[in-house]
Amino acid sequence: MANPMHQFEVNRIGPEIKLGDIDISFTNASMFMVISSIAILIIFNLGSKKNSLIPNKIQLLAELSYTFIAKMINDTAGSKAKPYFAFIFSLFMFVLFCNMFGMIPYAFTVTSHIIVTFVLAAFIFIGVTIIGFIKHGLGYLKLFVPSGVPVVLLPLIVVIEIISYLSRPISLSVRLFANMMAGHTMMKVFGGFVISLGIVGGWLPLSFSVALTGLEILVAFLQAYVFAILTCIYLNDALNLHH
Amino acid sequence: MTKQSFKTRLEIAKSKISKKKLYKNNQPSSSLGTAFKMSTELVAHVVVGTIIGFILDKTFGTKPWLILIFFFVGVIAGILNVVRSAKNMQK
Numbered sequence: 359m360a361n362p363m364h365q366f367e368v369n370r371i372g373p374e375i376k377l378g379d380i381d382i383s384f385t386n387a388s389m390f391m392v393i394s395s396i397a398i399l400i401i402f403n404l405g406s407k408k409n410s411l412i413p414n415k416i417q418l419l420a421e422l423s424y425t426f427i428a429k430m431i432n433d434t435a436g437s438k439a440k441p442y443f444a445f446i447f448s449l450f451m452f453v454l455f456c457n458m459f460g461m462i463p464y465a466f467t468v469t470s471h472i473i474v475t476f477v478l479a480a481f482i483f484i485g486v487t488i489i490g491f492i493k494h495g496l497g498y499l500k501l502f503v504p505s506g507v508p509v510v511l512l513p514l515i516v517v518i519e520i521i522s523y524l525s526r527p528i529s530l531s532v533r534l535f536a537n538m539m540a541g542h543t544m545m546k547v548f549g550g551f552v553i554s555l556g557i558v559g560g561w562l563p564l565s566f567s568v569a570l571t572g573l574e575i576l577v578a579f580l581q582a583y584v585f586a587i588l589t590c591i592y593l594n595d596a597l598n599l600h601h
Numbered sequence: 602m603t604k605q606s607f608k609t610r611l612e613i614a615k616s617k618i619s620k621k622k623l624y625k626n627n628q629p630s631s632s633l634g635t636a637f638k639m640s641t642e643l644v645a646h647v648v649v650g651t652i653i654g655f656i657l658d659k660t661f662g663t664k665p666w667l668i669l670i671f672f673f674v675g676v677i678a679g680i681l682n683v684v685r686s687a688k689n690m691q692k
Contacts, residue, residue: 519678524649580634
């Protein structure tokens with residue numbers, strides 16, 4: 359049976375490039391990031407080039423995704439979060455396209471590597487913290503002191519709040535990474551069963567495999583959505599401070 | 602008479618729209634999203650609490666104690682947050 363983890367191996371493409379001691383060569387992971395970014399650029403350039411009153415398919419896709427994200431930001435973070443629309447939109451699209459390109463057979467799933475998702479999450483975490491301190495100054499620390507708590511319990515509550523604040527990037531990155539990796543491993547394992555059980559018993563894992571592919575496409579979309587909506591929620595905490 | 606009937610019809614239509622909106626907010630995909638969110642948050646709090654305890658233990662040299670305390674604080678924080686988000690969902 360083929361190794362189900364083989365699909366997550368990072369291979370170098372082209373020459374080895376070194377910056378000091380750090381290996382910064384172009385890999386298959388970076389290739390799929392570039393591919394998904396280019397696909398996003400092409401789709402949204404085509405979608406926004408010709409603004410006809412009756413939209414064609416690509417324009418409809420671009421407009422639908424725009425209103426989808428705009429509504430999500432407005433619902434979760436309020437109107438103050440409008441300047442951050444571009445960031446959240448590109449974040450959602452990048453994660454979605456990376457997940458979806460991973461669904462193509464033989465493709466590499468960028469988001470199934472924790473370092474990729476953790477860098478995204480850490481970027482969001484640091485950015486949101488900076489925005490919070492810029493908007494509220496030291497008053498942002500009030501986030502850790504909820505109102506209406508007895509003084510005796512306050513030290514414990516503050517520690518708990520700090521832990522829950524610090525756990526944000528970890529839960530954000532682990533969720534995306536674990537879902538993508540587990541799903542793709544499971545698909546590979548069932549695919550391997552089809553081969554090893556042959557034409558007699560292979561039909562059952564094959565049907566599982568088909569069902570899992572549908573589920574994985576749902577998960578790919580859902581995880582991108584959850585990633586974006588949690589960014590909005592964290593942004594909401596930083597912009598409208600009320601705990 | 603016609604005005605009255607128009608008003609009632611308008612109200613019926615409005616209530617239908619608001620019902621539809623309510624239904625839209627409870628999309629199955631977004632509730633699946635919150636389920637994912639809550640399950641990972643529960644784990645992440647425990648992990649972060651343990652890491653903080655480990656780091657504090659290393660700096661102060663109080664080997665097993667702070668990691669134990671912070672592990673349980675992390676568990677409490679995780680449960681508290683899940684309860685909090687469940688309460689938010691019920692609103």
